[in-house]
Amino acid sequence: MKKIAFASFCFLFNLGFSQFQEAMRMPPAEQTDLSKESDRVLLRQVDKIPDNIFSWNVKTLIISESDNLKSIPPKISNFKNLEKFVITGGHGITDFPKEFASLDNLKVLNIHNMQSETMPLQIFNLKGLEELEFIRYSYFSFPKEIGKLKTLKKLMLTRGLDQRSRENVKSKDLNLPSTIKNLVNLESLSCSANLMTALPEEIGSLSSLQDLSLSNNSLEKLPNSFSKLRELKTLNLHDNFFKVFPASIYDLENLKRLDIYKNNIESFPTGMSKMKSLTGLFINDNYISNEDLPEIYNLENLEVLDIRNNKITAFPAGIEKMKKLKVIYLNGNNVPNSEIDKVQMKLPNLRINMTN
Numbered sequence: 001m002k003k004i005a006f007a008s009f010c011f012l013f014n015l016g017f018s019q020f021q022e023a024m025r026m027p028p029a030e031q032t033d034l035s036k037e038s039d040r041v042l043l044r045q046v047d048k049i050p051d052n053i054f055s056w057n058v059k060t061l062i063i064s065e066s067d068n069l070k071s072i073p074p075k076i077s078n079f080k081n082l083e084k085f086v087i088t089g090g091h092g093i094t095d096f097p098k099e100f101a102s103l104d105n106l107k108v109l110n111i112h113n114m115q116s117e118t119m120p121l122q123i124f125n126l127k128g129l130e131e132l133e134f135i136r137y138s139y140f141s142f143p144k145e146i147g148k149l150k151t152l153k154k155l156m157l158t159r160g161l162d163q164r165s166r167e168n169v170k171s172k173d174l175n176l177p178s179t180i181k182n183l184v185n186l187e188s189l190s191c192s193a194n195l196m197t198a199l200p201e202e203i204g205s206l207s208s209l210q211d212l213s214l215s216n217n218s219l220e221k222l223p224n225s226f227s228k229l230r231e232l233k234t235l236n237l238h239d240n241f242f243k244v245f246p247a248s249i250y251d252l253e254n255l256k257r258l259d260i261y262k263n264n265i266e267s268f269p270t271g272m273s274k275m276k277s278l279t280g281l282f283i284n285d286n287y288i289s290n291e292d293l294p295e296i297y298n299l300e301n302l303e304v305l306d307i308r309n310n311k312i313t314a315f316p317a318g319i320e321k322m323k324k325l326k327v328i329y330l331n332g333n334n335v336p337n338s339e340i341d342k343v344q345m346k347l348p349n350l351r352i353n354m355t356n
Contacts, residue, residue, distance in 0.1 A: 101125035147179025181205035204228035227251035273298030
């Protein structure tokens, strides 16, 4: 259990601070008083779910730190009004009983550290599920049945793998199934740290998607259909293998924040000026030179620009037109002080940050 906790901490920290904060919002430490009926039950360090609570009208059930818990009993179906089920920390569960699929009112399901490479198929028969979070910190497959969850609005699938794990999973299927196209109500999708090498062309069918995180994978390009994700507002592609900036991103007219740092980007196709809604652009730690950014001054709503650790020797031409720009992160380039002073005079409210 200590090993799992430490690995989880390291992985969550690497996801980024905001995601780390979100993931570390743990349930209250006190276990529910099992002598009094409650619609919210927290069980800690249990080896079974107590029999007496199966007669309660439980709406939220959270199980944590229960290394000796080996199974979920069929009586789970007694919770007719269960809306949220969370199992986290160490446990020994490998599957769910078939009765789990009868929880028609279940809206939120968070499963961490399942002791199996296969997601329980009973999950995919839940008729009202809106949020699914499945985190394992080791390999598990993405089944085609995931396309059955048509009511899903938020999906997180995370193996917690980095490049050091590639040799161990080289014979595994690492990518999302084409049936992802059926999740037309999906608004948020996080598939970070999975060592995915490609996205299915069908991802362009996710017309309601607003937030997409694909960081810490092995992506080199995006499918042509990616440009159809017109409702996308935030896109996270950091720590992948892009060499050319994906032109399909230019068509995402509602995109406000783009993180594509720590890749291998050394060129940009024309079209950057189309990203009119962008307020935050994070392209640090690539191989970008001044010549790659001739259109950036057209990003009239940009407020934050991070170009640290690239090959920049001068500010992009026309930067004085970017009146809404509040901060540029510039450290790790070779821009002379005289150039910095000129820009500071033209944009007196701009903060030029030279630290990491």
